[in-house]
Structure formats: C-alpha cells, structure tokens
Amino acid sequence: MDDKAAPFEIFLAALPGLEPLLAAEAREAGFAGVEEGAGGVTCRGGWAEVWRANLTLRGASRVLVRIGGFRAFHLAQLDKRARRFPWGDFLRPDVPVKVEATCRRSKIYHAGAAAQRIARALAETLGAPEATGEEAAVRLMARIEDDLVTFSLDTSGEPLHRRGHKVAVNKAPLRETMAAMFLRDCGYAGAEPVLDPMCGSGTFVIEAAEIAAGLMPGRSRAFAFESLAGFDAGAWAAMKGAFPVRVPAQRFYGSDRDAGAVRMSRENAERAGVGEWCAFSCHAVGELARPEGPPGLVMVNPPYGARIGGNRNLLFGLYAALGGVLKDRFAGWRVGLVTSDAGLAKATGLPFGAPGAEIDHGGIRVRLWKAGPLR
Incomplete structure (x- = not known):
C-alpha cells in the first residue's frame, strides 16, 4: 500500500480501563501522536504503521483507520456524496464490505437507512458487494455525529486477542x-x-x-487489511520477518x-x-x-x-x-x-x-x- 496519503488517524481500540497501559505500550513502540481517549488510543501514521500496530501491539483489541468523510444533512445528500468518495483508494471491487453506521445529534438519525445508502453507493460505484454476517472480509464504519460523516475501516478483522494459538480453552478464559x-x-x-x-x-x-x-x-494470523486495495504482500512478509526471536x-x-x-x-x-x-x-x-x-x-x-x-x-x-x-x-x-x-x-x-x-x-x-x- 502507498503511504503517500499518510498520515492517517489510527484508533487502537482497548477494553475500557486499559487505555493508559495501551498508550504506554504504543509510545514505547514508537508510534506517533499517541493520545488516550475513551475506549482506546489514537495515533498517526501510514499503512505501514497500521500493519505494525496489528502485528506488534499486545493490548489493542482492534486497529481502526479513519479514511475521511464529509458533511451530510439528509439521506439524499449522504447518497450523493458517498458516490463521490474515493473508495477505490481503500477498497477492492471483488471483496465484500459490511457497512455499519451510528448516528448521534444529526439530522440523519436512522442508522440502518444510512448504512444501506452507503452500501448501495459502494456497490454501484466501485462494484464491491455488500456483505452480510460472517462473509464480510472488510468492515466499514460510518459515524454520523453533528451532521459530520466519518468513515473508518476495521483493519484487524477478528479481534486481536485471538492470536491464533489458543485452540483449547477452559471455562471463562482470560483474553x-x-x-x-x-x-x-x-x-x-x-x-x-x-x-x-x-x-x-x-x-x-x-x-x-x-x-x-x-x-x-499477530505473527500467526490473518488481518482484514490484507484484503484492502494496494496491499503489498511482499512488504508485509518483510515486516513480519524483521522481528528476530x-x-x-x-x-x-x-x-x-x-x-x-x-x-x-x-x-x-x-x-x-x-x-x-x-x-x-x-x-x-x-x-x-x-x-x-x-x-x-x-x-x-x-x-x-x-x-x-x-x-x-x-x-x-x-x-x-x-x-x-x-x-x-x-x-x-x-x-x-x-x-x-x-x-x-x-x-x-x-x-x-x-x-x-x-x-x-x-x-x-x-x-x-x-x-x-x-x-
């Protein structure tokens, strides 16, 4: 992936109460602009930092990247502006996308209708099919707050506590x-x-x-960012190999x-x-x-x-x-x-x-x- 558009705002989700510890881990690992917030930590960086966060941070639950947005005051305007958004910079036409929306203090108040409009715009402009249930390879989240629509991509996929090694678990396992x-x-x-x-x-x-x-x-598992546009498998393999045991x-x-x-x-x-x-x-x-x-x-x-x-x-x-x-x-x-x-x-x-x-x-x-x- 090309990092010319960097830096993104990256959100490292954490269980509430663990934000200060995750922030300390992210700072120690050299991530830029680390700030604590409710439910997680923000930092800044390009795609390489998004990959590195998924691979190396032990306390993050998910890694979200905020890819842009616009203002919209009604569903017709949301539909029109979603069709102009540069989806091809981030998403592939052959990968299903699950769209989720939340609305707060906005003239657009029906989250389900908003998600449908965005999903239809994606399908008709990029060709990316709408995903349902477990088939979703990529999850797009639209937050509509004070009439500002902000798009984020979940770059992790499965929650990051699923390292890929613990198949056998006992009752009430600790994440x-x-x-x-x-x-x-x-x-x-x-x-x-x-x-x-x-x-x-x-x-x-x-x-x-x-x-x-x-x-x-994250050494043994797959991530949602591997299904995004422009993913460079060779660069990803090199990153994973850069941490000696x-x-x-x-x-x-x-x-x-x-x-x-x-x-x-x-x-x-x-x-x-x-x-x-x-x-x-x-x-x-x-x-x-x-x-x-x-x-x-x-x-x-x-x-x-x-x-x-x-x-x-x-x-x-x-x-x-x-x-x-x-x-x-x-x-x-x-x-x-x-x-x-x-x-x-x-x-x-x-x-x-x-x-x-x-x-x-x-x-x-x-x-x-x-x-x-x-x-």
Missing part, C-alpha cells in the same frame, strides 16, 4: 490482550520468570514467554489442579512456539513449590463466584491457602492477582496496594491487585 496489559501493569518486561499457580488454559504463562522471546502477537534465559511455570487444564496449557504453548520454555504441572495450590533461580512474578486469575458459578464462601479458603503458600515459599517474588471480589483478594493476606481500574471481563468487572516483593 490475551488483558493478560498482556496486566503483565505490563505489574512491571513485567520479559526479563524474569513468571508463574501462574491456577493457569487454566495458560494465557499468562504463554503471553509472558512470548514477550520474553520477542514473538509478535530471542531464546529466554528464564523459564515460565504454570500449574493447576485440573489435569485437563494442564493438558490444554501445554498444547496451547506448543502451538504458540513457546513450549520448550514453559513447564506445566498438575497439583493443588498447597503443593506449589518455588522454582529454582531468581525471584520473579506470580500472576494469577483465581476463580471467583460470578465467573464460575461457585459459592463465594467456599472460595475464601482457597484464597487464604494461596496467600499462605506465597508468603511462606515465595520471598522476593511480586504478585499480581485478578479478581472481581475485593473480599477474596484481602483473604489472601498479601500486602496488596490499591487495586487497579475496573475492567470488563465477560460482563464481570475485575481489577488487578498488586503486591511488591514478598518478605
């Missing part, structure tokens, strides 16, 4: 994007061991190993009392290419042993009643046992714990500071609780 940002919030940068004593499908362990190895989160000096540990969860974690780690650096074992929290070597970070997303349909009262003993084991055997290790229940977090007896922002995890509001090196 990879959340896991990565929680690791970042705990100060993890890839140079220390990470242990998850209730690993489920292995998300924390695998994300930590990938970060340490320099493996890009490192062999981590440390190891990453997961355990769970559920043998099925341990098996899933091993399989997911192998698919992600980090299996040789990860060790998974099946045992209860009370049997948890401190790994040999320097201290690191314990990251854990224990069960909480609303997430697994369990009895909250029965979980206090589990959290207390976890806290006791960590205090007794993990001196020098830091702890990050994700839960929706402040009472359960406090039941660990660990020296947590104030919890982080609330994050929506499958309809449940969770927070990250952090403790510095244990004594």
Whole structure:
C-alpha cells in the first residue's frame, strides 16, 4: 500500500480501563501522536504503521483507520456524496464490505437507512458487494455525529486477542490482550520468570514467554487489511520477518489442579512456539513449590463466584491457602492477582496496594491487585 496519503488517524481500540497501559505500550513502540481517549488510543501514521500496530501491539483489541468523510444533512445528500468518495483508494471491487453506521445529534438519525445508502453507493460505484454476517472480509464504519460523516475501516478483522494459538480453552478464559496489559501493569518486561499457580488454559504463562522471546502477537494470523486495495504482500512478509526471536534465559511455570487444564496449557504453548520454555504441572495450590533461580512474578486469575458459578464462601479458603503458600515459599517474588471480589483478594493476606481500574471481563468487572516483593 502507498503511504503517500499518510498520515492517517489510527484508533487502537482497548477494553475500557486499559487505555493508559495501551498508550504506554504504543509510545514505547514508537508510534506517533499517541493520545488516550475513551475506549482506546489514537495515533498517526501510514499503512505501514497500521500493519505494525496489528502485528506488534499486545493490548489493542482492534486497529481502526479513519479514511475521511464529509458533511451530510439528509439521506439524499449522504447518497450523493458517498458516490463521490474515493473508495477505490481503500477498497477492492471483488471483496465484500459490511457497512455499519451510528448516528448521534444529526439530522440523519436512522442508522440502518444510512448504512444501506452507503452500501448501495459502494456497490454501484466501485462494484464491491455488500456483505452480510460472517462473509464480510472488510468492515466499514460510518459515524454520523453533528451532521459530520466519518468513515473508518476495521483493519484487524477478528479481534486481536485471538492470536491464533489458543485452540483449547477452559471455562471463562482470560483474553490475551488483558493478560498482556496486566503483565505490563505489574512491571513485567520479559526479563524474569513468571508463574501462574491456577493457569487454566495458560494465557499468562504463554503471553509472558512470548514477550520474553520477542514473538509478535499477530505473527500467526490473518488481518482484514490484507484484503484492502494496494496491499503489498511482499512488504508485509518483510515486516513480519524483521522481528528476530530471542531464546529466554528464564523459564515460565504454570500449574493447576485440573489435569485437563494442564493438558490444554501445554498444547496451547506448543502451538504458540513457546513450549520448550514453559513447564506445566498438575497439583493443588498447597503443593506449589518455588522454582529454582531468581525471584520473579506470580500472576494469577483465581476463580471467583460470578465467573464460575461457585459459592463465594467456599472460595475464601482457597484464597487464604494461596496467600499462605506465597508468603511462606515465595520471598522476593511480586504478585499480581485478578479478581472481581475485593473480599477474596484481602483473604489472601498479601500486602496488596490499591487495586487497579475496573475492567470488563465477560460482563464481570475485575481489577488487578498488586503486591511488591514478598518478605
């Protein structure tokens, strides 16, 4: 793709509450003009930066690019101006497009009618068929606010937490994007061991190993931008090959009392290419042993009643046992714990500071609780 029209405004969508962490990640990665906003982060760049954001950013849910717009005060005007828009600069006539519209404080107030007009203009001027349901290769979003129509393209396709490696999952799995940002919030940068004593499908362990190895989160999957006009497959392949893999000096540990969860974690780690650096074992929290070597970070997303349909009262003993084991055997290790229940977090007896922002995890509001090196 030609970057002569750059820079675009790029919107990096994030789960509400994770915007500051994603902004820090984007700045650290060298993206220009990074600013936090509600539901995400904006930055600027050409197509190469759009590709790079999809490939490398661990905390973004989607990458949207704003491609232009115009004012329209009624549907006939929307139709007329949509037919003049340079769709061919962005879209291919052979790729189905799904059009979505939202209207706010505008004379055009019927979002469905607006989407239909835009889709018809696309079909009749460019030839791109309107997509429905799962067939959509490209999603075009029209935001009509204060009579200003702004067009954005979803360049990601499937949500970015779907890295392409975690086929096997347990109940209520943690999204990879959340896991990565929680690791970042705990100060993890890839140079220390990470242990998850209730690993489920292995998300924390695998994300930590990938970060340490320099493996890009989008390396194994396809993106919607590959179906846009002017996509350069050779340049994309070169970009993906520009990130060398490192062999981590440390190891990453997961355990769970559920043998099925341990098996899933091993399989997911192998698919992600980090299996040789990860060790998974099946045992209860009370049997948890401190790994040999320097201290690191314990990251854990224990069960909480609303997430697994369990009895909250029965979980206090589990959290207390976890806290006791960590205090007794993990001196020098830091702890990050994700839960929706402040009472359960406090039941660990660990020296947590104030919890982080609330994050929506499958309809449940969770927070990250952090403790510095244990004594």
